[in-house]
Amino acid sequence: MPVQITIIGLGQIGASMGLALAAHKESVLRVGHDKKREVEHDALQQGVADKMEHNLPSAVRDAKLVVLAIPVSQVKETLEFIAPDLQEGAVVLDTSPVKAGVQKWAKEILPDGRYYVGLAPALNPEALHDFGVGLTAARADLFTKGLFLITAPSGVTEDAVSLTMNFVRLLGAEPVLADIAESDGLMSTVHLLPQLVSASLLNATLDQPGWLDARKVAGRAYAVATSGLAHHDEIDSLRMAALENRASVVHALDVTIAALRGLRDDIENENDDGVALRLESALQGRKRWLGERLAAEWNSSERSEMFDLPSMSERLLGGFFAKKPVRK
Numbered sequence: 001m002p003v004q005i006t007i008i009g010l011g012q013i014g015a016s017m018g019l020a021l022a023a024h025k026e027s028v029l030r031v032g033h034d035k036k037r038e039v040e041h042d043a044l045q046q047g048v049a050d051k052m053e054h055n056l057p058s059a060v061r062d063a064k065l066v067v068l069a070i071p072v073s074q075v076k077e078t079l080e081f082i083a084p085d086l087q088e089g090a091v092v093l094d095t096s097p098v099k100a101g102v103q104k105w106a107k108e109i110l111p112d113g114r115y116y117v118g119l120a121p122a123l124n125p126e127a128l129h130d131f132g133v134g135l136t137a138a139r140a141d142l143f144t145k146g147l148f149l150i151t152a153p154s155g156v157t158e159d160a161v162s163l164t165m166n167f168v169r170l171l172g173a174e175p176v177l178a179d180i181a182e183s184d185g186l187m188s189t190v191h192l193l194p195q196l197v198s199a200s201l202l203n204a205t206l207d208q209p210g211w212l213d214a215r216k217v218a219g220r221a222y223a224v225a226t227s228g229l230a231h232h233d234e235i236d237s238l239r240m241a242a243l244e245n246r247a248s249v250v251h252a253l254d255v256t257i258a259a260l261r262g263l264r265d266d267i268e269n270e271n272d273d274g275v276a277l278r279l280e281s282a283l284q285g286r287k288r289w290l291g292e293r294l295a296a297e298w299n300s301s302e303r304s305e306m307f308d309l310p311s312m313s314e315r316l317l318g319g320f321f322a323k324k325p326v327r328k
Contacts (some may be wrong), residue, residue, distance in 0.1 A: 001066050002029040005065045008068050022047055030052055033056060033159035048138065064089070067095070072241055083110055094118060115156045122147040122148070123206055185248045193253070
């Protein structure tokens, strides 16, 4: 009998998950839900789900896996709404970039025997320069050659984590277990920081002296540098994510401010060699990163070193996973 996977939120991430799962219809029943009926209609026409269920409790009642592909500002309310209807053993996943706040909500809201596991997706490198958003930007290969950081809070069963890892593999991606602090720290640097820097650049230039003329000639460099904020799906989510993860975000901002200060001082002091070194180092670093990201040839030892993961036995004996509940 196919396992029901309910996807709540049919934007680019949720709809792409549905499209990727279409190759596994023999083992998966895809149920979709979006707060906008017109999105549900269009998604069904595009083959994102096997059926749509606009009634949210009905959408999750028979689901073994529930994916919250929604802005983090909507996650708590959604958890509260679906919690009473989740079947025993159901696993709730979310795709928001930082997890500390979501993990806390899940612990408070989900009944015993229902589990939360966090997902932080790194997309197909071929989609890095695709700035489309929403359902129209969905693609079945969005997660191919990508990684998913998986954060499992204490008390989550091994079965729940295994189910999550299998789900990620069905999407064409590689699952990587990560400590929540490490995952949130990484996402603060590569996901939140670019958006906050984008906001700062806009605040430093918009409506400043000379802007009336500058706006007429602002070109590709300005558009690209400010696109991080422009393509975020909801400003409230960025605000919440930054504040919930403030220690990591503040550290990332401090490092960025220090880098800008160093460049500023070299320019003020007419340090030609210093400016050249900073720019060349940045350019070569980007080329190296982009080449590695496009190749996506991350070996298992490199991933283990990156996240310093304990062994399976250490996780089982040390409480990383809870033992399976024993029925009496």
